[in-house]
Amino acid sequence: MEQRVLCPRCGGNMTYFIEVEGGNSKRVHYYYKCVVCGYKLDDLVLVVRRKDRRIEIEALEPQRQLVYPINVVRK
Numbered sequence: 303m304e305q306r307v308l309c310p311r312c313g314g315n316m317t318y319f320i321e322v323e324g325g326n327s328k329r330v331h332y333y334y335k336c337v338v339c340g341y342k343l344d345d346l347v348l349v350v351r352r353k354d355r356r357i358e359i360e361a362l363e364p365q366r367q368l369v370y371p372i373n374v375v376r377k
């Protein structure tokens with residue numbers, strides 16, 4: 303099932319992006335970006351830290367509450 307997310311600003315199709323930043327502790331940003339107007343909507347941020355020999359992953363959901371009101375169209 304394909305899922306389309308529409309831009310809350312202009313109604314255009316939004317594309318899902320994954321972006322990694324940082325060195326020792328990495329942040330992985332998951333977000334939607336509108337291909338028409340460039341509007342960005344954060345979905346999820348994962349913070350990955352190295353602690354001794356373990357890897358710690360913390361999930362931040364910065365604007366999760368904003369994701370629900372937008373239009374999700376299922377085909």
Ligand SMILES: [Zn+2]
Nearest residue numbers: 309312336339
């Ligand atoms: Zn847009």
